[in-house]
Amino acid sequence: MNRVHAFSDDALGELDAVGLVEALHAGEVSAPEVVEAAVSRVERVDPDLNAVAYRAFERARLEARDPHAGFFSGVPTLIKDNVAVEGMPTQEGTDSYVGRPQPRDGDFARMFRATGLVLLGKTQLSEYGFSGAAEHPRLGAVRSPWSTDHVAGASSAGSAALVAAGAVPIAHANDGGGSIRIPAAVNGLVGLKPTRDRTAQDKLMRDMPIRIVSDGVVTRSVRDTAAFFRESEKVYRALEMPPIGDVRRPGKRRLRVALNTAGMGMAASPEVAALTEQVAASLEALGHRVEPVEALMVPDSFSEDFLLYWSMLAMFLVRTGRRRHGRTWAPQNLDNLTLGLDRHCRRNLHRLPGTIRRLKATKQLSVAFHQHHDVVLTPTLATRTPEVGHLDPTQDYDTIMDRLMAWVAFTPLQNVTGDPAISLPLATTAEGLPQGMMFGAGAGREATLLELAYELEEAFPWARIQD
Template identity: 70%
Template sequence: MTRVHAFSDDALGDLDAVGLVGAIQDGQVSIPEVVEAAIARAERLQPDLNAVSYVAYDRARAEARDPRGGFFAGVPTFVKDNVEVAGMPTQQGCDAYRARPVPRDGDFARMFLATGLVPLGKSQLSEFGFSPSAEHPRLGPVRSPWDAARTAGASSAGAGALVAAGAVPLAHGNDGGGSIRIPASVNGLVGLKPTRDRLPQDRMSRQMPLRIVADGVITRSVRDTAAFLREAEHVYRALRLPPIGDVTRPGHKRLRVAVHTAGIGRAASPEVAELTLKTARQLEELGHHVEQVDHPAPPTIPEDFLLYWSMLAMLVVRTGRQLGPGWDTARLDNLTLGLERHCRRRMHRLPGAIARLRRTARVSAQFHQTYDVALSPTLAHETPLVGHLDPTLDFDTVMERILAWVAFTPWQNATGDPAISLPLATTAAGLPQGMMFSAGAGREALLLELAHELEEASPWASLSG
């Protein structure tokens, strides 16, 4: 097992984002020193992890000399390469076209950067975010810093690898089927998918028939995730949702917790199921009421979600020429093309699938009238080796492997509910295994209170030692 990290005694040290803000404000380190340290770490890690897709280091140095305001002023970060940032191309983890720099920030980046974060560039993802493992045949795989022989997850693979390995304390990710929570689980991090419409989104995500994608951050600490959502709420307030506010400590209420060891169509491996039940026992020891129950997802959900996911691939294949010059469908990976075929052959089923997916919000709301929180593993089995989910494999083979691994996270993308992956478990091989907690729509504050409690009760391991 080869572990890779860049933690050292430079200006970043092993500080999380909130700690770094304090160090900057106290004059212990300067913003230019912090940004330069982050650049050096990212450059050191890139040959081993392949997590950066586009560098904007000179821009970051310029911003460090004249930082914008905001709570996170001067804190370095990366933005996932599927949202628009002024002056940077949006390559979408794909080499089937040549992306041009965009003239202005998209809606998410405008809010994200208004918190004061300094972007060092773009992080790598799987092609258009379709795979839970970023293993592009020409761009190369993104590797886990916990074991460089294994995937860093996806689609926010680069973000997870860079945060876990210490390049930056937090990074942007987005989640359309688990893509914040999956790399959080793989890389021993905190990853919260917010409620649908909690944060602003770029136009492409807003125009989906069912808005399954949510943007957020991947962090090393609960307080960083909570602080980001607090500061985001100062910039953009989702009026139809209850405010999150400033969540800095555990809640007092003891919760009704449902436990699932089987997800949407698949069950967890014996090892992961036992780790989940171990977490459930810890919740009981903390005074929560825990009950093992069946997952509320209707049996149609796995195929319905796959068909909707496939529709997004079909749209990419059919409209790709609009993304940039040089569009070449033949350079798309086999997973994207296979998803397009899957949808094309089942188009007549799509309206019914979308209608059923929309109804899941009501199913979940009814479930959460009984249970405050649901606990499940984030992923159904241990992190696979690079190559297991290689998108050049036969489509049926790689899809079967994807569905066997990603059996829990898509449910909250369908329902729109918030969910958080916490690095509470470790496999026999010494790898992080995330535990996922979900709640009813708008209840991020409840999840953060529980996350604070669990972090205090069982602090998790980090590559910083």
Template identity: 65%
Template sequence: MVRVHAFGDDALGDLDAVGLVEHLAAGKVSVPEVVDAAIARCEAVNPRLNGLAHDAYTRARREARDPRGGYFSGVPTFVKDNVDVAGMPTQEGCDAFVSPPRPRDGDFFRMYGATGLLPIGKSQLSEFGFSAVAEHPRLGAVRNPWDPDRTAGASSAGSAAFVAAGVVPIAHANDGGGSIRIPAAACGLVGLKPTRDRFAQDRALRDMPVRIVSDGVVTRSVRDTAAFLREAERVYRNLKLPPVGDITRPGTKRLRVALVTTSVGTAATPEVRAATLETGRLLEELGHHVTELDTPPVPASFKDDFLLYWGFLSTFLVGSGPLRHRGSWDATRLDNLSRGLARYAARRAHRLPAATARLAASGRVSARLFRDHDVVLTPTLAAPTPLVGHLDPMQDYETVIERLMAWVAFTPLQNATGEPAVSLPLATDPAGMPLGMMFGAARGQEATLLELAYELEEARGGWASPAGA
């Protein structure tokens, strides 16, 4: 297994984002130096990883000479290519149209950029973000820096691949069915999906019937994720949610943890279940109280309801393509997954109102669970990271959707409930690939997840990387 990374003796070194902020403040490195280093690293590894959707190198170098303020001022990053940034296209991971440069920043990027993060480009995702892998008929697959024969996960594939490979320390990701947590798990990163409405979002996401998408970041350290939530909250504060605040260390409260290794119709593979149980034992050693649950805290209808809602979103995006992308729309270039989801939903359109209502009410089920537990532990994914091609979206729809739903069995629940969840790289599979463990909490309880994440990071002595695994 040949690993791909860009860590080296340049201005970025092996620093995380907080460490880079400290070096910049001390004058040990300059913003132009770190931006040039990130660009050089991207050029070095992208031919193998294929995570770049659009380069903004010229713009980044110009901004590096006079970076905007904010805690992360001058720290290089990527923005996932499904949010609008003025002057850059928004291609949505799709081959079926050509996006012109967007005329203005979307609401999310206005908040993201106000923290000082400086994008050197946009990162690749799966088509419209539907698949848990980013594999394109024309663009090829986004590959995993731990093993380029394996997927980087998705939909925030490019961001995760570049952070894990050391190109940048922090990158934007968003999550509509696990798309922060899945690539974080596959690439050995920290990936926290915030509570619904925690941060500003672009209008298209705000207008969803069930707002399943949350924006956030993927990072190599818990403190980077915590610092981003703190700084983003200083820019945009949702007064209906308890504040996250400045979380810098483990908590002292011992937690009641529910451990679950089965979802609706799917159980974790033996090696993934064993890793989850081992994580439970670590929690008990740290003084937490762990209870294994025999049945998943998910309504029996959840899997079918979520799939139908996914299909509804595909129906809208595929059906509105000619209007939204006049002059460049070519439906023959859509992948089989997007087309298959749209057909699936069209045949079951009469079931959509009831499915949407059940998804919207799913938080009531999890709320009952959190009366007796503080945190739920599950594996992030039900099986180890597959080889590129296993989830190829150009396969027969029935084949790829069956494989996809079997792998992504645990993450969609929090998208429906709006609750926060974090994937942590606490385990490895027999091949040496990272395995993510996922912790979910009640709405607004990101602080609890971050305190627990700090504790587990300390207990593990930090997280491994492709450079030093």
């Protein structure tokens, strides 16, 4: 395996984002120094990782001289290339149109930047975020720094690869079927998908019939993730749910944990199931009560229903492409996964009303489930990380979809219910790659997940790429 990382004794060192804030406040480093170090690190690793979609290095250097106020003031980061940022194009991982610089920040970017983070640019994703692996027909794959023979996972792959490689300590990710949690699991990171509507979102995401997409970050430490959501709440507060608050340490309450490795139509591999059971045993050793459950809270139709809803999003993007992108619209450049999803939806349009009705009903099923279980433990992904090419979007649609469904069998649940879930780097496969473990909780219970994550991080420190 070919590992790639940029950790060194420069201004970033091995600091996480909170540690970098402390160093900035102490005067040990300056914002221009840490931004310059991050630019150098990105340039060093990106030829191997293929993670950057758009570079805004000069803009970041200028901003570092007088960074925005906020807790993370001066901390370098990148934002995923499917949100609007003033002055930067939005390309969404596709060659089907020519992205133009945006006239203003979208709602999420406005919130994100208000925390003080300095944007170095935008990160690469799979076409429109549909695939579990960011493999581009022309640009190639985003690769994991843990092994460049393997994919970096899902549509937030670029962000996760750069954080794991040490180029930046924190980066934006969003999640419509697992794309915060999947790349976190693949790259040995912390990835929390928050409760639906917890963070500000751009209009296209808000207008979905079921708002399955949530925005957050990928980080190397629990405290960085907790700090991001604490600071985000100071900018944008979801009044209909309890605040996450300032979570800084493990919780004292022992939790009722439901254990499941069967997934939704596709069980975990024997290796991954065994790793998950080892984590369950560790939880019991810490005093939590673990109860195996044969099935999660969804009907047998869930996987098919989610696929049809997912394909509806593809149909919308394909059928409105000319109106949204004008003369630059080039549908012949769409990859086979996007085109196949579009066909799937058009052939099954008559089923959409029932599909949406059943998916919306899962919220109440989740409420009932979490009356008896504080959290549910599953593997984040059903199998070990695939090699580059396994999910190549130039393959025929059926091949891609069969392989994708076999890998991503656990994460879509919380996108539909709207509940929070976190992937933690608690396991390692026999070949030495990270294998994330996922904990889900009831709506609004991010604090519970963060308290548990702190406890597990202290008790079982995760592997570091630089070691």
